[in-house]
Amino acid sequence: MTSPALLAVTDQMRRAVGDENVLSAHSERVVYECDGFVIEKNCPDVVVFPTSTEDVAAIVKICNEADVCFLPRGAGTSLAGGCLPVGGGVMIVLTRMNRILEINLRDRYAVVEPGVVNIWLTNALRGTGYHYAPDPSSQGACTIGGNVATNSGGPHTLKYGVTVNHTLGIEAVTADGTIVRFGGPTEDPAGLDLTGALVGSEGTLVIVTKIWVRLTKNPAGVRTMLGVFNSVDDATNAISEIIGAGIIPAALEMMDHGIIEALEAAFHFGFPLDAEAVLLIEVDGLEVGLDAERDQIVELCQRSGAREVRQAKDAKERQLLWKCRKQAFGAVGRLSPSYCTQDGVVPRTKLPHILRRIAEIGKQHDVRIVNVFHAGDGNLHPIVLFDERDRAQIKRVLAASGQILEECIACGGSVTGEHGIGVEKIDFMPKLFDDNDLSAMGRMRDAFNPHNRLSPAKMLPTSGACGLEQTHPGRRAAL
Amino acid sequence: MTTVADTLPLDDTKAPPDQAALADVLADAYRSDTVVVPIGGGTSLNFGMPLERAAIGVSLGGLNRVVDYPARDMTITAEAGVPMATLAETLAAERQWLPIDVAQAETATLGGVVATAFSGPRRYGYGTMRDYVIGISAVDGRGTPFKAGGRVVKNVAGYDFCKLLTGSLGTLAVISQVTLKIKPRPTASAILLADLADLDTADKLLASIVDSAATPVAVELLAGPHWRDHPALGTLTAGATTRLAVGLEGTPPEVDWMARVLADEWRALGVTATRTIDAQAAATLWHDLAEFAQAGDAPLVLKASLLPSRTTEFVALVLDIDPEASVQAHAGNGIVVARFAKFDPGDVSQALIGRLQPAARLAGGHAVVLSTTMGGLTRQAIWGPVDEDVVWMQKVKAQFDPKGLLNPGRFPYAG
Numbered sequence: 001m002t003s004p005a006l007l008a009v010t011d012q013m014r015r016a017v018g019d020e021n022v023l024s025a026h027s028e029r030v031v032y033e034c035d036g037f038v039i040e041k042n043c044p045d046v047v048v049f050p051t052s053t054e055d056v057a058a059i060v061k062i063c064n065e066a067d068v069c070f071l072p073r074g075a076g077t078s079l080a081g082g083c084l085p086v087g088g089g090v091m092i093v094l095t096r097m098n099r100i101l102e103i104n105l106r107d108r109y110a111v112v113e114p115g116v117v118n119i120w121l122t123n124a125l126r127g128t129g130y131h132y133a134p135d136p137s138s139q140g141a142c143t144i145g146g147n148v149a150t151n152s153g154g155p156h157t158l159k160y161g162v163t164v165n166h167t168l169g170i171e172a173v174t175a176d177g178t179i180v181r182f183g184g185p186t187e188d189p190a191g192l193d194l195t196g197a198l199v200g201s202e203g204t205l206v207i208v209t210k211i212w213v214r215l216t217k218n219p220a221g222v223r224t225m226l227g228v229f230n231s232v233d234d235a236t237n238a239i240s241e242i243i244g245a246g247i248i249p250a251a252l253e254m255m256d257h258g259i260i261e262a263l264e265a266a267f268h269f270g271f272p273l274d275a276e277a278v279l280l281i282e283v284d285g286l287e288v289g290l291d292a293e294r295d296q297i298v299e300l301c302q303r304s305g306a307r308e309v310r311q312a313k314d315a316k317e318r319q320l321l322w323k324c325r326k327q328a329f330g331a332v333g334r335l336s337p338s339y340c341t342q343d344g345v346v347p348r349t350k351l352p353h354i355l356r357r358i359a360e361i362g363k364q365h366d367v368r369i370v371n372v373f374h375a376g377d378g379n380l381h382p383i384v385l386f387d388e389r390d391r392a393q394i395k396r397v398l399a400a401s402g403q404i405l406e407e408c409i410a411c412g413g414s415v416t417g418e419h420g421i422g423v424e425k426i427d428f429m430p431k432l433f434d435d436n437d438l439s440a441m442g443r444m445r446d447a448f449n450p451h452n453r454l455s456p457a458k459m460l461p462t463s464g465a466c467g468l469e470q471t472h473p474g475r476r477a478a479l
Numbered sequence: 480m481t482t483v484a485d486t487l488p489l490d491d492t493k494a495p496p497d498q499a500a501l502a503d504v505l506a507d508a509y510r511s512d513t514v515v516v517p518i519g520g521g522t523s524l525n526f527g528m529p530l531e532r533a534a535i536g537v538s539l540g541g542l543n544r545v546v547d548y549p550a551r552d553m554t555i556t557a558e559a560g561v562p563m564a565t566l567a568e569t570l571a572a573e574r575q576w577l578p579i580d581v582a583q584a585e586t587a588t589l590g591g592v593v594a595t596a597f598s599g600p601r602r603y604g605y606g607t608m609r610d611y612v613i614g615i616s617a618v619d620g621r622g623t624p625f626k627a628g629g630r631v632v633k634n635v636a637g638y639d640f641c642k643l644l645t646g647s648l649g650t651l652a653v654i655s656q657v658t659l660k661i662k663p664r665p666t667a668s669a670i671l672l673a674d675l676a677d678l679d680t681a682d683k684l685l686a687s688i689v690d691s692a693a694t695p696v697a698v699e700l701l702a703g704p705h706w707r708d709h710p711a712l713g714t715l716t717a718g719a720t721t722r723l724a725v726g727l728e729g730t731p732p733e734v735d736w737m738a739r740v741l742a743d744e745w746r747a748l749g750v751t752a753t754r755t756i757d758a759q760a761a762a763t764l765w766h767d768l769a770e771f772a773q774a775g776d777a778p779l780v781l782k783a784s785l786l787p788s789r790t791t792e793f794v795a796l797v798l799d800i801d802p803e804a805s806v807q808a809h810a811g812n813g814i815v816v817a818r819f820a821k822f823d824p825g826d827v828s829q830a831l832i833g834r835l836q837p838a839a840r841l842a843g844g845h846a847v848v849l850s851t852t853m854g855g856l857t858r859q860a861i862w863g864p865v866d867e868d869v870v871w872m873q874k875v876k877a878q879f880d881p882k883g884l885l886n887p888g889r890f891p892y893a894g
Contacts, residue, residue: 105815106689106788129690151635162633164642165610174871182868186844187812188596188784190862191891192651192872196609196642200635220692246663247575267531286694287730288736345631347552377633417633432629432636440625441638443878448871459637
């Protein structure tokens with residue numbers, strides 16, 4: 001944006017939402033130059049914090065009148081660059097719209113603003129017998145608005161489903177500044193399921209300002225186990241055996257040797273440092289069925305070669321196990337100065353194959369890769385370790401990451417299970433989808449965001465960017 | 480057998496043998512401005528506004544292959560014309576299932592069930608079709624084939640056209656192939672039945688289920704003649720007006736335990752006459768519960784979507800309008816299906832638009848006509864009043880079907 005235009009827009013923003021809700025100094029804006037995807041960075045021209053739906057509508061209208069692009073942001077925990085302001089423009093940060101507006105237990109729903117942190121809702125529900133099921137590992141920081149944008153998952157989505165399965169309705173501000181509601185607290189709204197289509201649209205179609213979410217009854221009981229394996233193959237085989245036996249655990253997570261090492265250094269849980277893989281397995285439901293299900297899982301693990309299956313002896317130990325799992329990414333800091341993670345998905349029966357391939361790809365590119373992932377869903381999170389000061393290494397990291405995703409596609413899978421396409425995986429869209437598929441997606445965008453001022457250069461390779469000639473952001477910052 | 484498709488004013492019906500041929504048929508229709516009515520099993524063609532222009536039918540009957548069934552991955556990919564009963568048999572061989580209740584499953588097709596998003600009692604425990612479609616292929620109004628999603632259970636690459644097309648009633652594109660995630664089949668299934676004196680008692684029990692230690696998969700409130708003297712339910716207890724049938728599924732110990740716990744909880748609320756229906760009787764009842772909405776030729780079948788807590792009050796309104804109406808409420812979800820015994824054209828403005836639709840709206844939702852033997856109902860009568868979101872539905876429609884050739888006028892929006 002040119003300076004006079006920028007000044008005019010900034011001034012209008014201040015008048016619309018108040019000085020205290022606008023950041024314009026570079027030192028303040030630089031915080032917003034990237035999200036959890038740190039390989040590319042770009043500073044927004046203005047950062048605005050609306051406190052109401054009407055604020056969002058006013059901001060969007062100002063942007064449209066000035067022909068400036070804009071994008072929403074929650075807590076910025078996205079791992080795919082969904083909040084990267086490609087081409088600058090106005091960043092609309094929704095963290096000050098953070099009220100839980102209603103909790104209705106009889107009708108099993110809650111209404112929240114987009115800036116409500118995921119865990120706040122479950123905390124607010126403590127003691128009611130209900131919770132909000134989607135539980136991304138970043139749930140202590142990420143917002144429900146952001147979860148809606150990326151259709152977030154989490155370990156327990158294996159049994160309970162991802163964000164869209166728990167979203168009844170949304171209120172949104174469209175790209176032209178109209179406030180509109182899709183769905184609501186009742187099921188089966190008449191007409192198209194636009195709520196379903198807008199969840200996971202990564203902020204490219206509308207800006208969500210209110211969400212009706214389904215609440216889930218707490219399970220009466222839970223059994224949490226840790227299966228210890230001498231080989232990755234044995235562990236993945238056990239996963240296949242458990243699912244094949246018709247058991248759907250609440251969660252089924254795998255961590256390999258590298259992650260075990262980092263977690264043990266960080267949390268001193270007592271993980272076996274000589275194990276090649278551990279499975280964190282949780283079943284929940286009625287007490288009456290749980291011991292039998294646990295015994296069956298223990299037997300299946302042992303038959304697959306587990307050297308030991310431990311059970312969390314109490315709630316405290318279970319919590320510690322989950323803390324270890326959910327903070328695994330943080331613990332990786334003990335292994336290397338930087339890392340990037342991928343989010344590929346394969347059919348569950350392809351897990352042994354893909355994990356062998358990941359190890360080979362790591363060797364081939366001379367990079368270290370560790371794994372912690374949602375094994376029950378086939379949703380991988382290979383973590384590639386590197387030092388960002390080493391440019392040659394970064395090239396190898398990107399090459400290895402790309403090859404892993406290609407391999408996921410070859411297995412009949414996808415390049416993202418829960419993190420989103422963002423800017424990071426935009427090159428893979430033409431590998432997953434043909435021209436007709438991408439055109440259909442382009443038409444969806446045209447229906448909601450015809451001028452492409454909202455979140456340009458995201459998700460679709462054809463999505464352009466206002467004020468940018470380049471239609472693809474490339475890897476500028478990294479290379 | 481005469482199907483609804485035979486009664487539509489269709490000039491011709493094409494039956495493409497495969498997905499490529501389907502795209503050709505739709506591309507021809509686009510070039511010649513021909514209106515198209517997609518036809519699966521033809522069991523729900525009377526849902527929505529009637530056809531308003533001359534049209535051709537496009538039967539999906541030739542697209543009847545199960546494409547891929549990797550049972551251990553718990554997914555299945557099948558063409559749109561596969562009958563639901565065939566799909567169920569295929570899955571049953573691996574002790575798996577799609578836990579969506581379907582009426583006329585021998586005839587209804589996968590594509591049709593996705594397009595209507597109809598579901599039944601088990602939605603309380605297992606969700607609806609939108610929760611199971613993970614990949615979809617379709618042909619848009621220009622005759623261009625496209626797909627979205629994939630064959631893995633967790634996938635956020637690209638816009639979710641699985642959700643967009645589920646329930647789109649053939650107005651955006653003709654669905655040609657679907658990938659579903661599926662579930663292991665529970666080993667035990669039973670229904671706990673209580674005959675209740677009145678709707679107030681029903682409301683108390685429904686509220687208690689929200690806090691119950693049990694986790695039922697269906698919560699069905701049943702009233703009216705259809706349920707009074709029923710082959711699986713038996714005869715309604717003297718003095719009772721309403722029946723509550725709660726579906727329980729899982730392992731045999733889980734089902735037994737839930738039946739005991741619920742009976743105890745209900746006894747504490749003063750309801751002692753409970754009975755567990757299992758084995759063949761339960762299977763018969765599940766079947767009837769799935770068929771109810773589409774069985775018979777009632778003058779009007781209405782479906783209301785409400786806040787669950789407002790279910791009994793809406794049922795009371797239905798019975799006030801027609802004491803001989805038969806009602807099935809998926810009460811845990813706030814869905815009420817009312818089959819009226821008597822409903823005259825004069826009742827449309829008085830009872831439907833004047834009382835039932837506003838009551839549904841006050842209860843947080845809306846009411847739509849599932850089927851009617853009366854002709855000439857307006858769009859508002861069929862779909863209820865529309866909101867501002869319809870504008871955005873029309874914008875999407877214009878992108879996928881720019882000439883308005885796919886099931887035009889059938890949906891809540893014009894065109």
